[in-house]
């Protein structure tokens with residue numbers, strides 16, 4: 001069943017159009033992450049779902065009910081904002097129960113809900129503490145607790161982890177994923193961090209300039225990006241794009257350019273055949289480079305290594321391939337010295353081809 005449906009939703013401020021035309025079906029219980037660069041319209045879309053921002057046109061349906069013109073309160077949603085403010089004079093339990101007390105819910109129900117939410121968020125030992133006596137991560141969980149106690153149909157999160165340090169963010173990601181499992185509710189989560197999107201989402205919605213570029217599982221968007229924007233946005237370090245040409249010799253289709261000539265893999269043969277002789281863009285993910293050929297699909301490429309970053313189990317190389325800057329991430333043991341100029345290998349079964357003009361995947 002459809003949990004949240006956006007039908008041809010648009011949003012303009014005066015004569016500035018922020019969201020031209022957005023349609024999306026989110027399943028009940030799904031964890032959907034909106035991701036895209038700053039200013040692409042993620043928060044605006046979320047705020048329209050929440051009813052904090054009016055749509056300019058289109059329709060929003062939540063749980064089968066048209067809520068396009070409904071007030072936020074009437075939408076059965078709970079939202080966690082990027083900048084949350086806890087009430088400093090209230091303890092954790094009071095902060096979490098604030099909305100329920102405003103609603104004049106029975107005391108026993110309030111206590112029960114706070115107890116359950118605190119248990120889920122591992123805040124039980126801190127219920128009597130004031131926010132100033134908590135760590136950043138604990139405060140963040142209290143902010144989440146405030147919305148969880150409300151047991152809404154849809155939970156909306158707008159970059160709720162952006163104030164936390166890297167380690168805490170990663171812990172909270174795991175906790176959020178667990179929370180989604182426990183609550184079994186529809187969740188829509190906004191971030192500009194593709195790692196956050198990849199790790200938590202059932203499906204990712206990738207946006208640019210108010211337009212959806214691609215909707216798919218983390219696997220879909222990584223393995224089959226529809227265009228160069230998605231291809232370079234998803235994956236870390238980013239995919240390198242280089243100009244190339246398709247040519248055929250001795251019945252074998254190749255993609256070639258400065259410093260490389262690689263066989264086109266079977267999965268791309270049909271489309272590449274139609275593009276023979278055309279200028280294309282070749283996409284190479286750093287992680288598909290290797291120090292040795294691990295199968296027949298690996299083809300040699302000479303690299304001049306400018307900088308080798310030692311990560312531990314692998315090294316990130318900023319390198320030159322026939323005059324082009326590329327990034328490679330080669331797995332070599334922690335004992336290996338910094339990698340230097342020489343022959344490397346690329347897994348050609350994983351290469352990507354795009355139309356140079358449109359940027360669309362071939």
Ligand SMILES: Nc1ncnc2c1ncn2[C@@H]1O[C@H](COP(=O)(O)OP(=O)(O)OP(=O)(O)O)[C@@H](O)[C@H]1O
Nearest residue numbers: 013016018036037038039040041042043044045192
């Ligand atoms: N009240 C407003 N009037 C005019 N333009 C606005 C208004 N609010 C937002 N915008 C514009 O709408 C666009 C989308 O903003 P939005 O906040 O949705 O972006 P975002 O994807 O959430 O970005 P970020 O990652 O920086 O939070 C931006 O270009 C912004 O300048």
Ligand SMILES: [Mg+2]
Nearest residue numbers: 042043044158
């Ligand atoms: Mg935003």
